[in-house]
Amino acid sequence: MAGTDTSLPITLAPGPAIILCEPQLGENIGSTARAMANFGLWDLRLVRPRDGWPNEKAVAAASRADHVLERVRVFETLEAAIADLTLVYATTARSRDMQKEVLGPEEASSNMARHIGGGQGAGLLFGRERWGLLNDEVAMADAIVTLPVEPAFASLNIAQAVLLMSYEWRRNGGAGKALPFSEGLDEAAPREELVGLFQHLEGVLDQSGFFTTPDKRPSMVNNLRTALTRGRFTSQEIRTLRGVISSIDRRHERPNPNRQKPQAKDEPKE
């Protein structure tokens, strides 16, 4: 369907970021940029694209969505890619054994519109072509978004999934549904602070021997991150929690010689 009016200026209205985790094919990155442009999105972020960036095949597939391609940002880690966001949804077609809320595209768009309308940043994660998002990536998200596909034929490529979410953003979320002020509930900390909390905690747990066998560590970490993400902590709460961790940690590292010990028996002495 041709029909672009090239005389019109492209405006960069506030909208969710699209984050592709380890995309393999340049063509899919380009088609994603095009799909975003069709519905007014422009903030595309890539985590470790297999063939590097920039990518000629992406340019060819983008059908002149130059205003998206020019602004692509590449990150070494998902954590860095979502550092400035305060609402992150993971798109997936498979159910995961995680204690995460599952939303449809309309509800996700409405939530993002409220959030972005309140001046905050939101993003949608999309997985690699072959096997989607890893569980440790899904664990970083506030909720899962899934599309109402036919269960017997559920396979969508990345650009199609992005197209549908972008369409929903414009149709159902968009600027029209943004509220004039933000809810108190939306004051979650920027994601980099949450990641800081995770890394702090996991580092401490590594030292403490919490992860009994190395092969169980990844799933234990995911479960922890999932639980902690659901809390939607504020910056102040994260500072408090990190203080809690440090405090407990320090107690074992540098036992307080002045402490008394009426009942508690098993404290290290060195």
Added chain:
Amino acid sequence: MAGTDTSLPITLAPGPAIILCEPQLGENIGSTARAMANFGLWDLRLVRPRDGWPNEKAVAAASRADHVLERVRVFETLEAAIADLTLVYATTARSRDMQKEVLGPEEASSNMARHIGGGQGAGLLFGRERWGLLNDEVAMADAIVTLPVEPAFASLNIAQAVLLMSYEWRRNGGAGKALPFSEGLDEAAPREELVGLFQHLEGVLDQSGFFTTPDKRPSMVNNLRTALTRGRFTSQEIRTLRGVISSIDRRHERPNPNRQKPQAKDEPKE
């Protein structure tokens, strides 16, 4: 996004037909089949596909949407492709100078759901890759459907447009919104009867010298068809109209020598 559950049977629920007019690339036909399958559609019709049918590239792009590909039907004319349908929408991203209603995807899906729920057939027309639908094809439709794309970046490929309409069908139209009985208003004649009326009328007008210059004929025909389609005639009305045309036509072809002409002038007598 992987996630197909191959243990589930594919069901062919009632839904709109997707009609591609002169598709050029097999890949696009295959991607269209896949997009349809994602949201439970399966009736794909091709009008004069450039590279014939079956097409290996279509199979490769369809990602095993075999239940759609196996049922593809190929037609020589658009008229034949929509002969059994009673509600036809033309998708286009360009505004046309036609007296046709323009619908958004949600409204189109709701209308189709009501129609199909009443046991009738509906279809969506999609144009060729390069320049979409021709005006004489749009003229055959009851209304135009257009997607809420960004006007400054409106270009969607066929499979993406089909994907979005299929998604809307499932999300907004689907079986859930079908009413248990059909409205009286929906008893329009099958499209082949309307085409019969058009051809009858245009043949008569060719004979009658209605089309003053050959280069104006196409646009005059389109305007006529557009006007006549909007009426949503019943079969009975079409028979009546054709009787009217024949009657007028016959009078000129074989003037009745017995006709009298004082006051009651124009009644055929044979």
